[in-house]
Every structure is written in C-alpha cells, then in structure tokens.
Amino acid sequence: MNNEPHDTDSVEVLLQRFRPAPPKEVFMQRLRSVCPVLTAVPDPKRMKVIVFPFLLARLAAIAAAVAAGLITWHLMQPPGEVPAVPAGTVTTRVDNGQQAPRKSTQRLMGVRDMGIARDEQRRPVRLMHATWIDDDVYLNAPGEEPVREARVREEIVPVVLNDF
Amino acid sequence: MSNEPVSEWDQWLAENAGRFLLFSRQQTRGDEDAQDVLQDALIESWQRGGGRPESALVFATIRRRAIDLGRRHDRRTRREEEAAPDQDVWFDSAVHDRETAMLLEEAVRTLPKELCDVITLKVWGDLTFAEVAETLGIPQGTAATRYRTALMQLRKSLSPVLL
Incomplete structure (x- = not known):
C-alpha cells in the first residue's frame, strides 16, 4: 500500500468539499417549533451562575496544561542550559503506554480585553479573549505517517479584579 | 417570554442542524429515528448548556440517545426496519x-x-x-x-x- 502523505491529503480535500445536506424544511420547522417547550432556558442573570464555573474550569484546565507543558519542557532541558522557547508557546509530549504518542504545541496569538462583568460571587472580573493555535501531531506506528491537527482555539478567561 | 432565546435557537439550528443530522442518521436505522433522536438530543443539550451548547456535547448526546433507542428497538419486533429505506441524501452537492x-x-x-x-x-x-x-x-x-x-x-x- 502506498502511504504517501498526499494520498490521504487528496481524500481529505474531497471530503471537505462536501457539506452535510441540510435537513428538509418540514423537519426544520418541527425543530424550530419545539423551542417554546424550552422553558428551562435560564435568564441572563442565572446564566452567569452557570457560565462562570465553566469558564473557571476551563481557565484551570489551561493553567494546568501550561504548567504541565512548562514542567515537561523544563525537565527535558539539559542541566545549565538557557531556555529558548518563544514567549506564548507551550510544547508538550504526551506518551502514555499503549496510546499513540502525541506532541502538542500551543501558541498564544493574541489577547483582547472584552470588558468587565461580575462572577457568581458578584466580584468584578475582567474578561480576556485569548486566541491560541493548537498544533497536535499524533505519532502512529513506526513506518506510518503521523496525523497532524492544527486549529485556532479561542478562550474567554475571567480575571478577578481586586476591590480597594 | 423574550424573543431572544427563540431567535438564537433558530440561528443555531440553521447553522448546525445539517451536521448533527448527518451524525444522527449514521447512529440510527432510518430517517425517522434519526430525526426523533436529533430533536431530543438538541433540546437536552440546549437545556444542559443553558443555551447554545458545545458541539461535542450535542454529538455525545445524539450518540447516547441513539444507543438507548437501539436497545429499545432490540427489545421489540423490528417491523419497519427494512420497510423504510433512507431516501434522503447525506451530502449537499x-x-x-x-x-x-x-x-x-x-x-x-x-x-x-x-x-x-x-x-x-x-x-x-x-x-x-x-x-x-x-x-x-x-x-x-x-x-x-x-x-x-x-x-x-x-x-x-x-x-x-x-x-
């Protein structure tokens, strides 16, 4: 079997040329009509309570990933060597037993101030919009081409402001 | 009730229903089942997400509901299984x-x-x-x-x- 990269690239291009067929209008009307049943849709005040723990959880996940990446990278440095990784870039290598090892790089492309809101404890928080580029490489069995995945990821990060 | 959630629901459906339906079709035995599973999954995901949910949550909900439906199907006679072959195409072209x-x-x-x-x-x-x-x-x-x-x-x- 020919495992040249362009073999699968051409298939991917073909697959991406086609989009899923839209549902028939009758079904779309049916879906639109069930919206009034959604009485449980929370009002914006309640949504804050739901959204902020989610954002905080994501923030914690990012912080953990960054910390893990930095620790891994730091441990891989020869003793006494000066770090040379560009700012805003985190590279991790995940290699856990039977799974295909994965090399992951996250690049912080930009941060934008979205304004100030309040969290569930009514504290003022500044919402920061961060744009990352995640570049993951999945290393398959020896002799096989690695599978690469790059995509833009956007995060909204709440930063708690101190009251004085 | 405010009109805002309704319009956001409509907009979300317009943007995403096609890809969710494709996955639902692949998880079920026919278009009717796919539509029923999809409708329930969309409502559940929307409510759990407190509005526009993450795509991964919707796909996972579709899959779980399709598995549940499959189990119920297995318990009863599969009378309509071969009676109604899929007529709708999967891809726009x-x-x-x-x-x-x-x-x-x-x-x-x-x-x-x-x-x-x-x-x-x-x-x-x-x-x-x-x-x-x-x-x-x-x-x-x-x-x-x-x-x-x-x-x-x-x-x-x-x-x-x-x-």
Missing part, C-alpha cells in the same frame, strides 16, 4: 457533483462503524481529536489512528473520482 456525492455517501456508509463515527465527527462535525475521543469514549491516539485508517479506506473506495 451541485448538479455536476451529484455523482461524486453519491459515491462519497456509499463509501462512508460502507465504512466500519467505528471508522465512520470518527471521520464524520472530525470532517463534518468539525471536532478536534480530543473532542472526538471524548464523544466516543476512546483514547485520542485511537481516534487519530482510526481517522487515518478511514482515510485510507475511503481513498480506495473513491479512487475513481480522485484520479
């Missing part, structure tokens, strides 16, 4: 591309289910490998390997239109 779209649908239909799930979620669901893995309950490395295997198999099936 221009007239000159219709033949390729049909070939693609056939190729995707004949993939083993575990490969079909991964390729659909990755390409048309627009999920990352991490999200695909979470949705299907498999390791990320397995998702990546299945994706590559699916591409290789599709390449064989689609070779007439790849030349």
Whole structure:
C-alpha cells in the first residue's frame, strides 16, 4: 500500500468539499417549533451562575496544561542550559503506554480585553479573549505517517479584579 | 417570554442542524429515528448548556440517545426496519457533483462503524481529536489512528473520482 502523505491529503480535500445536506424544511420547522417547550432556558442573570464555573474550569484546565507543558519542557532541558522557547508557546509530549504518542504545541496569538462583568460571587472580573493555535501531531506506528491537527482555539478567561 | 432565546435557537439550528443530522442518521436505522433522536438530543443539550451548547456535547448526546433507542428497538419486533429505506441524501452537492456525492455517501456508509463515527465527527462535525475521543469514549491516539485508517479506506473506495 502506498502511504504517501498526499494520498490521504487528496481524500481529505474531497471530503471537505462536501457539506452535510441540510435537513428538509418540514423537519426544520418541527425543530424550530419545539423551542417554546424550552422553558428551562435560564435568564441572563442565572446564566452567569452557570457560565462562570465553566469558564473557571476551563481557565484551570489551561493553567494546568501550561504548567504541565512548562514542567515537561523544563525537565527535558539539559542541566545549565538557557531556555529558548518563544514567549506564548507551550510544547508538550504526551506518551502514555499503549496510546499513540502525541506532541502538542500551543501558541498564544493574541489577547483582547472584552470588558468587565461580575462572577457568581458578584466580584468584578475582567474578561480576556485569548486566541491560541493548537498544533497536535499524533505519532502512529513506526513506518506510518503521523496525523497532524492544527486549529485556532479561542478562550474567554475571567480575571478577578481586586476591590480597594 | 423574550424573543431572544427563540431567535438564537433558530440561528443555531440553521447553522448546525445539517451536521448533527448527518451524525444522527449514521447512529440510527432510518430517517425517522434519526430525526426523533436529533430533536431530543438538541433540546437536552440546549437545556444542559443553558443555551447554545458545545458541539461535542450535542454529538455525545445524539450518540447516547441513539444507543438507548437501539436497545429499545432490540427489545421489540423490528417491523419497519427494512420497510423504510433512507431516501434522503447525506451530502449537499451541485448538479455536476451529484455523482461524486453519491459515491462519497456509499463509501462512508460502507465504512466500519467505528471508522465512520470518527471521520464524520472530525470532517463534518468539525471536532478536534480530543473532542472526538471524548464523544466516543476512546483514547485520542485511537481516534487519530482510526481517522487515518478511514482515510485510507475511503481513498480506495473513491479512487475513481480522485484520479
């Protein structure tokens, strides 16, 4: 079997040329009509309570990933060597037993101030919009081409402001 | 009630219903089941997400509800199973591309289910490998390997239109 990269690239291009067929209008009307049943849709005040723990959880996940990446990278440095990784870039290598090892790089492309809101404890928080580029490489069995995945990821990060 | 949630629901449906329906069709035995599963999954995901949910949550909910429906089907007679073959096409296409779209649908239909799930979620669901893995309950490395295997198999099936 020919495992040249362009073999699968051409298939991917073909697959991406086609989009899923839209549902028939009758079904779309049916879906639109069930919206009034959604009485449980929370009002914006309640949504804050739901959204902020989610954002905080994501923030914690990012912080953990960054910390893990930095620790891994730091441990891989020869003793006494000066770090040379560009700012805003985190590279991790995940290699856990039977799974295909994965090399992951996250690049912080930009941060934008979205304004100030309040969290569930009514504290003022500044919402920061961060744009990352995640570049993951999945290393398959020896002799096989690695599978690469790059995509833009956007995060909204709440930063708690101190009251004085 | 404010009109705002309704319009956001409509907008979300317009943007995403096609890809969710494609996955629902692949998880069920026919279009009616696919539509029922999809409707329930969309409502559940919307309510759980407190509004516009993450795509991975919707796909996972579709999958879980389809499995539940499949179990109920298995308990009762499968009277309509062969009676109502799928009539709707899976992919949108221009007239000159219709033949390729049909070939693609056939190729995707004949993939083993575990490969079909991964390729659909990755390409048309627009999920990352991490999200695909979470949705299907498999390791990320397995998702990546299945994706590559699916591409290789599709390449064989689609070779007439790849030349």
